[in-house]
Amino acid sequence: MGLERPPPDLVRLATLHRTDKWGRHWYARHYQTHFEPRRLEPLTLLEIGVGGYEDPAKGGESLRMWKAYFPNARIFGLDVFDKSGVEEDRIRVFQGSQEDRGFLERVVDATGPLDIVIDDGSHQNAHVIASFEALFPRLREGGIYAVEDTQTAYWPRYGGSLDVDAPHTSMRLFKRLADGLNHAELIRPGYTPSFFDLNVASLHFYHNMVFAYRGRNDAESNMLRANVPPAWLVGP
Ligand SMILES: C[S@@+](CC[C@H](N)C(=O)[O-])C[C@H]1O[C@@H](n2cnc3c(N)ncnc32)[C@H](O)[C@@H]1O
Numbered sequence: 001m002g003l004e005r006p007p008p009d010l011v012r013l014a015t016l017h018r019t020d021k022w023g024r025h026w027y028a029r030h031y032q033t034h035f036e037p038r039r040l041e042p043l044t045l046l047e048i049g050v051g052g053y054e055d056p057a058k059g060g061e062s063l064r065m066w067k068a069y070f071p072n073a074r075i076f077g078l079d080v081f082d083k084s085g086v087e088e089d090r091i092r093v094f095q096g097s098q099e100d101r102g103f104l105e106r107v108v109d110a111t112g113p114l115d116i117v118i119d120d121g122s123h124q125n126a127h128v129i130a131s132f133e134a135l136f137p138r139l140r141e142g143g144i145y146a147v148e149d150t151q152t153a154y155w156p157r158y159g160g161s162l163d164v165d166a167p168h169t170s171m172r173l174f175k176r177l178a179d180g181l182n183h184a185e186l187i188r189p190g191y192t193p194s195f196f197d198l199n200v201a202s203l204h205f206y207h208n209m210v211f212a213y214r215g216r217n218d219a220e221s222n223m224l225r226a227n228v229p230p231a232w233l234v235g236p
Pocket of ligand 1: 019020021047048049050051052053054059060061062063078079080081096097098099120121122127
């Protein structure tokens with residue numbers, strides 16, 4: 001008789017609530033890893049993409065999963081279609097497009113500062129980037145920004161590119177942010193760190209998925225602070 005461990009909560013809840021975050025995709029286990037330490041906090045969570053597309057009677061599966069998983073959180077969703085039918089206690093939705101900065105600002109004015117953002121919307125690269133640029137700064141310190149389906153960075157139909165180094169893709173943005181983690185080490189006299197250099201504390205890459213954590217990233221370089229001449233670091 002095997003003493004099997006029960007599956008992690010979010011895997012079970014994703015199956016129960018019929019979201020595609022488990023089965024079609026395998027994101028639930030990554031969410032479990034990143035969200036478990038904060039499960040009982042009174043969080044403000046916003047998910048881009050409620051589900052069900054133009055059918056007003058459909059969608060809300062993941063919002064109900066988050067509500068079950070985070071018993072003390074307020075759960076918000078936004079979708080380009082009217083999804084008001086999924087609203088219930090602790091779940092509220094907004095209608096608008098994720099690339100509309102003014103709309104996103106009004107959403108966060110209504111919700112207050114965010115602890116968690118999940119982008120499961122259009123997966124168009126320009127939209128993913130616009131949402132990240134608008135909403136990451138509205139995360140609280142310690143907040144988590146998750147982006148699903150980053151494979152669309154390689155698919156032209158979604159505004160991605162066959163060239164992995166092409167500018168203007170979501171993955172290119174996140175790869176540049178990884179360099180930004182080390183901004184203090186750049187040998188570029190006069191370089192002014194960007195908001196993202198200074199406020200992305202860590203990045204976690206998985207198959208088709210990225211998590212970015214907000215936190216201060218302003219430690220000085222140990223070598224450059226010790227007045228090691230940049231020429232020595234550049235080498236002969
Ligand atoms: C994959 S579904 C979301 C599924 C849901 N998050 C879940 O896990 O159950 C994507 C949703 O994004 C919405 N969407 C598409 N384009 C959008 C845009 N530009 N802004 C906001 N939502 C959009 C679609 O209407 C659709 O309902």
